[in-house]
Amino acid sequence: MLTRLAPTPSGFLHMGNACNFLVTWAYSRARGGRVLLRVDDADPNMVHPEGIADIYDTITWLGIDIDRQLPSQQSRYGRYWSAIDELTVAAHVYACDCTRSQIRAASPDGRYSGTCRDRGLAVDAPGVSLRCRVDDGYGDPVVGGKNRIPAYHIASICDDVDAGVTHVIRGDDLAEASAVQMQIARRAPSLASFCATSIIHHPLLLGQNGQKLSKSVQSTTLRSLRSEGLSRAAVVEAAITLADPQTGQYLAERISTRT
Numbered sequence: 001m002l003t004r005l006a007p008t009p010s011g012f013l014h015m016g017n018a019c020n021f022l023v024t025w026a027y028s029r030a031r032g033g034r035v036l037l038r039v040d041d042a043d044p045n046m047v048h049p050e051g052i053a054d055i056y057d058t059i060t061w062l063g064i065d066i067d068r069q070l071p072s073q074q075s076r077y078g079r080y081w082s083a084i085d086e087l088t089v090a091a092h093v094y095a096c097d098c099t100r101s102q103i104r105a106a107s108p109d110g111r112y113s114g115t116c117r118d119r120g121l122a123v124d125a126p127g128v129s130l131r132c133r134v135d136d137g138y139g140d141p142v143v144g145g146k147n148r149i150p151a152y153h154i155a156s157i158c159d160d161v162d163a164g165v166t167h168v169i170r171g172d173d174l175a176e177a178s179a180v181q182m183q184i185a186r187r188a189p190s191l192a193s194f195c196a197t198s199i200i201h202h203p204l205l206l207g208q209n210g211q212k213l214s215k216s217v218q219s220t221t222l223r224s225l226r227s228e229g230l231s232r233a234a235v236v237e238a239a240i241t242l243a244d245p246q247t248g249q250y251l252a253e254r255i256s257t258r259t
């Protein structure tokens with residue numbers, strides 16, 4: 001079993017991120033598995049230098065051990081573009097020049113409605129984004145950005161496949177992203193093995209009485225909660241509420257031995 005932590009360094013981490021780290025790590029360790037760290041830095045515009053330091057700091061504070069860190073996604077554009085090319089050669093990719101506001105106007109839920117599907121725009125034209133034609137309802141995700149930066153889904157799938165990740169453990173809020181990734185992966189030969197990945201969605205963080213976490217806690221960074229006295233044990237307790245019994249028991253044992 002191999003799983004990964006995959007934070008995006010666009011800002012400071014929150015309680016939900018810390019709980020996901022703990023659940024992911026414990027899920028794998030409780031079953032004798034390994035854990036990778038992958039910093040999702042494919043888009044340099046989304047990288048906040050302090051965000052990267054915050055990731056390492058949080059991992060250390062939580063007492064999580066990592067077997068290996070994957071290289072920066074910015075060193076992997078060649079691989080990502082070859083996956084995009086596979087999709088393009090097989091005619092799954094088309095060019096789209098819609099602006100954000102055009103997409104919103106065409107589809108109130110923000111999901112891409114397929115405006116450019118049959119327009120036949122050149123995929124190498126400047127300023128177009130590349131979308132993958134997937135089953136209806138998934139909104140044809142962007143695989144290559146207007147700025148020629150490979151999109152999140154492509155980078156994530158390529159890295160998971162190439163590292164041999166067997167289990168992806170993420171929050172319920174990413175259930176649709178998981179479905180979209182399966183849609184993309186089965187259309188590119190070098191990504192097809194991703195379809196065998198076990199994807200486990202855990203509930204999102206709730207407050208102690210089973211109520212939704214208060215906005216103030218949700219929007220407060222972990223580091224500021226820590227500076228106000230948040231203990232690791234409290235974060236571990238919160239993570240246990242999101243975990244399956246075996247994972248939760250592993251985490252509970254960690255509380256007594258590591259705090």
Ligand SMILES: [Zn+2]
Pocket residue numbers: 095096097098114115116117
């Ligand atoms: Zn379009």
